[in-house]
Amino acid sequence: MNRRLCLARRPAGKLSATDLVLIDEPVPVPGPGEVLVRNTWLSIDPSIRIRLAETTPDGYLPPLRPGEPLTGLALGIVAETRDPAYAVGDLVSHTLGYREFAVVGAGSQTIGGYGAPARIDNGDLPPQWFLGPLGSAGLTAYVGLVEILELTAADTLWVSSAAGAVGALAAQLAALRGATVLGSAGSPEKVAYLRDELGIAAFDYHDPALAESLTALAPTGIDAYFDNVGGDHLTAALDALRPHGRVALCGAVSGYDGTAAVGPPNLFTMVAKGLRMRGFRAGSFNHLEQPMRAEIAGHLAAGRLIHRESVFDGIERAGEALVAMLSGATTGKTLCRLL
Ligand SMILES: NC(=O)c1ccc[n+]([C@@H]2O[C@H](COP(=O)([O-])OP(=O)(O)OC[C@H]3O[C@@H](n4cnc5c(N)ncnc54)[C@H](OP(=O)(O)O)[C@@H]3O)[C@@H](O)[C@H]2O)c1
Incomplete structure (x- = not known):
């Protein structure tokens, strides 16, 4: 059967x-x-x-x-x-x-x-x-960074749900490309994993408030935000972004499990700061699967990327x-x- x-x-x-x-x-x-x-x-x-x-x-x-x-x-x-x-x-x-x-x-x-x-x-x-780093999660992280955010080594990037499948890859790939990266996650254990094992500056989104944590880790603001969460995280990112900052809308997991993602109520900051926000689905970028696999497999083989x-x-x-x-x-x- x-x-x-x-x-x-x-x-x-x-x-x-x-x-x-x-x-x-x-x-x-x-x-x-x-x-x-x-x-x-x-x-x-x-x-x-x-x-x-x-x-x-x-x-x-x-x-x-x-x-x-x-x-x-x-x-x-x-x-x-x-x-x-x-x-x-x-x-x-x-x-x-x-x-x-x-x-x-x-x-x-x-x-x-x-x-x-x-x-x-x-x-x-x-x-x-x-199914992970060389599959959908890898392609999603790669597309979000390379195609949507057009990440550069000069950027300070925030990745939410950074201890998850997509987030951990996005955070590490961005760091390997020279960007300054901060990641958020939902428990002290995940924050310790990000900091101690992946080498990513990290904070727990539960406490203190998101805005406070972002200011502590990126006092002059962020240039780019890789959004896996939506809602309050996206709202905080819009406030923290510097002029001409970019947002990759990858997912909105805070609104999936029986609750609707709320906000952001501060969309006018996009006008005020000239921000750019773009949603994407990895399936629209299948042509990038080979370069993604080459880059991520190389990092995995060399022990530079932890999975x-x-x-x-x-x-x-x-x-x-x-x-x-x-x-x-x-x-x-x-x-x-x-x-
Ligand atoms: N655009 C695309 O093509 C594409 C493809 C694949 C995935 N995605 C999206 O990428 C995101 C991550 O997917 P994944 O497969 O890597 O999942 P994941 O991050 O491995 O797992 C989901 C995580 O979401 C976090 N979470 C749940 N509720 C939350 C809330 N209210 N606020 C903040 N965090 C919350 C939890 O981590 P904490 O313990 O940190 O809270 C949970 O472990 C999802 O939004 C997914 O839909 C998009």
């Missing part, structure tokens, strides 16, 4: 593991041009929480209906093939995560343009890196992994391993 994690009921407020349910179905059968993939690693990403609500923002993917399986980036091994381009045993990345088996074919969806089925040659590298994972074992723990990641209980890239 194939166990799939489905939406049991729409979460009322914060997601609870009981809002999700594992449902058995027969292992699906691939048709012509399709392959059956046995999933080995599931990427646990915040954005699926957006699709568990009654409605989703205009331009985003539609909400899931109760009973429908969750989707997400995943890696797996081809178990049966009806596509001559794939052989049994190939490692494949795709978007039909949160289940043990998936039928993957040319028509398989992307997530916002990212994640079309692809064979992965991981060589000596851990395969799950292709941490929070791993949950078994499909029965995928819901718990999602709840833990949204609540801040995980560090680095959150994954579910099905081996």
